[in-house]
Amino acid sequence: MSTNEYTPIIGLEIHVEMRTNSKMFCGCPAEHFGAEPNSHTCPVCLGLPGALPVANGEAIKRTVKIGLALGCSIAEESKFDRKNYFYPDLPKGYQISQYDQPLCYEGLVHTDSGDVRITRVHLEEDTAKLQHVTLTPDQMKAANVEHADVSLLDFNRSGVPLVEIVTEPDIKTGAQAREFGKLLVQTLRYLGVSDCDMEKGSLRLEANISVQSEEEKAAGKLPNYKVEVKNLNSFRFLERAIDFEIERHTAMRRAGETPTQETRGWNDDRSVTFSQRSKEEAEDYRYFPDPDLPPLYLSQELVTEIGESLPELPQAAYIRLQSGYGLSAQNAEVFTAEREVLLAGEQLLQAAQKSELEPQTVANDVVNKKVETWILDAERVSSAPPEEVAAEVKKVLQTIAKARQTESIPAEEVHAIMDEIASTADGKDAIEKYRSGKVQVIGFLMGQLMRKLQKKVDAGEVKQVLENYLQND
Ligand SMILES: [Zn+2]
Structure with a gap:
């Protein structure tokens, strides 16, 4: 066609x-x-x-x-x-x-x-407003009408x-x-x-x-x-x-x-x-x-006065969240769905900026429900007092920060770094000592590893991966 x-x-x-x-x-x-x-x-x-x-x-x-x-x-x-x-x-x-x-x-x-x-x-x-209804015999009697099918008028509208x-x-x-x-x-x-x-x-x-x-x-x-x-x-x-x-x-x-x-x-x-x-x-x-x-x-x-009283409009906010905070188009759409959501959501993005977290990754976690929150729920945020919204923002950031700290490190990444360490004289020496039973050298190896990882990770978890590496390799 x-x-x-x-x-x-x-x-x-x-x-x-x-x-x-x-x-x-x-x-x-x-x-x-x-x-x-x-x-x-x-x-x-x-x-x-x-x-x-x-x-x-x-x-x-x-x-x-x-x-x-x-x-x-x-x-x-x-x-x-x-x-x-x-x-x-x-x-x-x-x-x-x-x-x-x-x-x-x-x-x-x-x-x-x-x-x-x-x-x-x-x-x-x-x-x-006209309403077409069918009356019961009792209602017909009370209204003094001959037909059951009647149209009622409501002037409230x-x-x-x-x-x-x-x-x-x-x-x-x-x-x-x-x-x-x-x-x-x-x-x-x-x-x-x-x-x-x-x-x-x-x-x-x-x-x-x-x-x-x-x-x-x-x-x-x-x-x-x-x-x-x-x-x-x-x-x-x-x-x-x-x-x-x-x-x-x-x-x-x-x-x-x-x-x-x-x-x-x-x-x-x-x-x-x-x-x-x-x-x-x-x-x-x-x-x-x-x-x-x-x-x-x-x-x-x-x-002019009315014009100046207009809030930022959704299309402008949608563009600004992308250029100002690096949000993806999809996340910017979610954050601008309603004005109440934008206001609360932006508090979160600003707070993220002030902390060590990146606004776009925080937005991503919230949109993808990796953290439980009502910050993008229009009905909830519009009925919440400001201090409750502020507390929720704080809670969300703490949850995300904590999750980041214990972010699991892929074993391959640890193994790759350990291979690097093993290629140095000090590293090779320490690994040999460990394998011959002097397990306390693991402290030295952990220090080297953590320095190279340069991430906030759960030390216990990294130690486990390291021990696996040392025992199996
Ligand atoms: Zn009136």
Whole structure:
């Protein structure tokens, strides 16, 4: 199968729920996971008439943080718009979002298989949550409903700050999409803006996929269709769904057909995508500026201040650990997996540098579990007080240093050195004395041997190897 005949054109849309204290436009707690349904609500997030929204400043700052970390420009002026559509989880009949003036735009992210441009990063509010359940006869009676199958609404999620990150269609493979997604999550976690927990729905992935013919490519045109794959709740599913779609589209286009413009889902059991709804025409959301919210003006000073507050980002740390401590790429990856791990891990590397141990060998022992420690366990290090981390660092180094001292010396190495010693007049003499029964000369031979070994080794062990040499040779 020819692979160059059609070029995959893939863009991602990623929604990230932010863990701010309060919701986007009201004072209700933003935490909704596991809370009693409809316990975090007020007239604003229930969409009651006359209730007025007030924008959450912390959510705006966090969005700017994300934009800066993704290399975006930050809009000096932006605004909130109403996106109008009807759905039971949207009580106002519109979602407050950003249309033509997003907070952040034109960013860039480097992946191993090429750059991915960021179109925009904007801020909006999440919807309520629908739950489809079957009631027991008792529950039906209590709720005074005639049908057992009902849909319940929980407004705890309504109005939670949601950031949407949109990429240009620069991605070419499922693997690249996966790499980009993982890097994005790692970055967002470093920034501390979201837990990005896909199981809790804090991170939602969508991919827009089409394949471009040689002619379209030559003419600089994008294909006249695209398929959206939604509700992908893991990076593995994202990768597999994209690769499946690339093959499906290529086969169809080769046969002279155009894939239907539609939304599809991923069935992992069958390893296929399936049609959810066709999307022949673009939806008309009748966007207009929200009259209840003033435009947003961000001063250059504030943007600079936010920029200066950014932590070192994972890609930079990954490079620095290799150049600064001589870590292998693989170990640097482990040490930078999470920001908490990097902070604790670097304490270990610095302490190793100050001791006689080499940081890269210490890193190696820790990564390869030659020493038992929780220093790279993100959950453990983030909950441990600083003095506990410091004590753990000390313990790890002591364990490794001790292991080094009793490092076993290969018998061949001892034998080679003994052959050398035996070739000198003093050495030859001592060995002959030993073999004739004057075993106390072993002290002299040990001294010679240890000087030549130049390593911290267990003397008892070396003596044993030496005795074997003297008795057998
Ligand atoms: Zn509220």
